[in-house]
Amino acid sequence: xxxxxxxxxxxxxxxxxxxxxxxxxxxxxxxxxxxxxxxxxxxxxxxxxxxxxxxxxxxxxxxxxxxxxxxxxxxxxxxxxxxxxxxxxxxxxxxxxxxxxxxxxxxxxxxxxxxxxxxxxxxxxxxxxxxxxxxxxxxxxxxxxxxxxxxxxxxxxxxxxxxxxxxxxxxxxxxxxxxxxxxxxxxxxxxxxxxxxxxxxxxxxxxxxxxxxxxxxxxxxxxxxxxxxxxxxxxxxxxxxxxxxxxxxxxxxxxxxxxxxxxxxxxxxxxxxxxxxxxxxxxxxxxxxxxxxxxxxxxxxxxxxxxxxxxxxxxxxxxxxxxxxxxxxxxxxxxxxxxxxxxxxxxxxxxxxxxxxxxxxxxxxxxxxxxxxxxxxxxxxxxxxx
Numbered sequence: 001x002x003x004x005x006x007x008x009x010x011x012x013x014x015x016x017x018x019x020x021x022x023x024x025x026x027x028x029x030x031x032x033x034x035x036x037x038x039x040x041x042x043x044x045x046x047x048x049x050x051x052x053x054x055x056x057x058x059x060x061x062x063x064x065x066x067x068x069x070x071x072x073x074x075x076x077x078x079x080x081x082x083x084x085x086x087x088x089x090x091x092x093x094x095x096x097x098x099x100x101x102x103x104x105x106x107x108x109x110x111x112x113x114x115x116x117x118x119x120x121x122x123x124x125x126x127x128x129x130x131x132x133x134x135x136x137x138x139x140x141x142x143x144x145x146x147x148x149x150x151x152x153x154x155x156x157x158x159x160x161x162x163x164x165x166x167x168x169x170x171x172x173x174x175x176x177x178x179x180x181x182x183x184x185x186x187x188x189x190x191x192x193x194x195x196x197x198x199x200x201x202x203x204x205x206x207x208x209x210x211x212x213x214x215x216x217x218x219x220x221x222x223x224x225x226x227x228x229x230x231x232x233x234x235x236x237x238x239x240x241x242x243x244x245x246x247x248x249x250x251x252x253x254x255x256x257x258x259x260x261x262x263x264x265x266x267x268x269x270x271x272x273x274x275x276x277x278x279x280x281x282x283x284x285x286x287x288x289x290x291x292x293x294x295x296x297x298x299x300x301x302x303x304x305x306x307x308x309x310x311x312x313x314x315x316x317x318x319x320x321x322x323x324x325x326x327x328x329x330x331x332x333x334x335x336x337x338x339x340x341x342x343x344x345x346x347x348x349x350x351x352x353x354x355x356x357x358x359x360x361x362x363x364x365x366x367x368x369x370x371x372x373x374x375x376x377x378x379x380x381x382x383x384x385x386x
Contacts, residue, residue, distance in 0.1 A: 015119050015126030026325060027129070030158045031111050031315050034131045037154040041146075043109035043133045046099075048090035050083060050113075057082040060096075060301045061274040062089030068116040085116045087130050088310060092299040095136045095306075104137025104306075125316060132292075132312035136299050139307035141245060144278050144296060145252035151282065151292055151311040152260055159323045163291065164261040164283050167223065167250065168268040170275045170295070172242050179236025180209050194267050216266040223250050226264035242277070249278050274298070280311070284321040291318050327351075332366035332374040334359065341375055 012018070019027060035045065053074075058066050068085040084090060087110050095106055111131040119126050133150060135143050148165055155163055173194060177187050186207065193201035199214055206213045212233045219229035227250060230243045243266070250262055279295025294311030298304060328351040333342050335355040342352045350373070359365045366374035366383060373382050 013126075015116075015124055017125070017127075022327060023319075025327065027315055027319060029325070030319055030322070031129070031131050033157040034154045034313060034315070034318075035109060035111055037157045038109040038131075038133050038150065041107070041133075041150045041153075043107040043150070045109045045111075046091060046094050047110065047112070048084070048087060048094060051081045052084070052090070053077075054080040054082040056093060056301075057084060057089065059093070060089065060305065061092050061297055061299070062086075064274050065089065068118065070115055070117060083115050085114050086312075087112055087114060087132065088134065088297075088312060091132075091134050091310075092136075092305075092308070093301060095134070095308075096300050105143065106136040107133070108136070109133045129315040130312050131315055132294070132310055134299070134308055134310035136308040137306050139296075141249040141252045141278075144249045144309050145256060147294060147309050147311050148253050148260070148280060149256050151294070151313065152257060154313060155282070155291065155318065158318060159325070160284055160291070160318065160321060162261075162285060164263055164285070165253075166263045166265065166281045166283060167246065168265050168279050168281075168295075169242050169246055169277070170269045170279055171277065172239055173267055173269045175242060176209065176213075176235065176239040179238050182207060182209060191269075194269070213267060220265040220268070221263055223262040223264045226266055230264070230266045246278055277309075282311075282313075287317075287321040289317040289320065290314065291321060329373060330369075330371040331380065332362060332369055332371040334362050334375065337375055345375070345380070 039045070054071060058069065065085040070083040071080055072083070073079075074081045091108055091110055095108065099106060099108070109132065112129075114128045114130055116126050116128060133147065135147055152163065152165070155161075173191065177190070182190070186205065190202065190205045190213075193205055194213065194217065197217065199217055202213050202217055203210045212235075215229055216233060219226045227247050231247060233243075235243060246264065250264070253260060253262060274297045275295040276298055277296030280293070281290050282292040284291060292311055292313040294309065296307070296309040299306045299308035328349060331345055331350045331352050333352050333354050335358050337355075342354065345352050353369050353371055355362075355365065362374045362376055363381070363383060371383070373380055375381070
């Protein structure tokens with residue numbers, strides 16, 4: 001009976017999975033390294049709850065995650081609750097309410113699990129780990145650059161140094177079309193063409209902006225080249241201000257981290273709807289998944305909100321791109337071993353597995369328990385790999 005039930009009991013809903021010992025341990029260590037980096041830069045950790053009342057969870061920036069939010073009725077209050085799909089709106093709520101009296105700029109960090117109705121992008125997971133930072137109350141290129149710099153250091157802490165920050169300006173295209181007076185009926189088709197990176201369709205539907213948009217579309221790539229085309233373009237005042245802000249942000253990032261790879265796509269506008277300025281996605285060569293996403297937004301439960309910028313890392317994707325880390329070597333300690341021996345081995349970097357009963361063959365027991373060593377009468381003994 002038990003055997004027949006086992007397969008069905010092990011079945012999980014689509015997009016959810018168990019992490020077994022090696023994966024779970026690696027994830028925990030990596031998140032700890034990321035969070036230590038955030039702490040070292042003055043970002044103080046907050047821990048929002050997994051569930052909130054729906055009206056609070058989906059207020060302000062949280063409205064962008066409404067379609068991805070699981071909802072359920074609270075049997076205690078009989079109010080609808082939501083299970084978070086993203087932690088950034090929760091941090092915005094904490095910053096606006098409980099930390100509203102704290103001095104600005106406010107620097108906070110967070111880490112936790114989120115659950116989404118549907119998987120996003122190339123990833124199949126619906127349960128998504130997040131670890132991030134938010135810098136709230138300061139609107140400047142320096143703040144944007146700090147977020148990029150700290151994010152890059154956090155990824156380096158888990159072994160990812162060959163990465164690329166892809167910078168975009170989500171409000172640029174809407175601002176450009178509005179400022180150029182392009183008729184509203186013509187915008188939808190043009191926006192679809194830009195979204196598909198279809199240069200022919202952009203040229204056909206762009207009207208007076210066709211040349212500018214085509215040139216900017218083709219300029220996407222290394223930051224210096226893309227910015228040269230962007231700053232040389234004829235732009236209305238609002239779009240010009242966004243372009244110049246991006247250029248200063250790139251220069252500020254390069255001043256602190258000249259070796260960091262930056263790309264710019266001037267007409268890319270996909271992403272979270274609440275982004276209001278310079279935004280970024282992070283990738284590693286050979287890995288199509290986003291490692292992180294962030295950008296500038298307005299933090300608050302109501303308009304207009306405080307200026308803010310942040311970055312969310314996705315530890316699951318980060319671990320798939322990061323070089324593997326060796327687990328601590330495991331040592332079997334016989335039940336009669338001196339307790340001080342275990343403490344000394346752990347201090348030396350080993351993981352100890354204590355025997356609970358006397359055994360006749362400590363080497364065989366060590367192998368059975370997946371240990372590479374055992375501590376016997378002659379000291380630490382390495383097991384043969386044959």
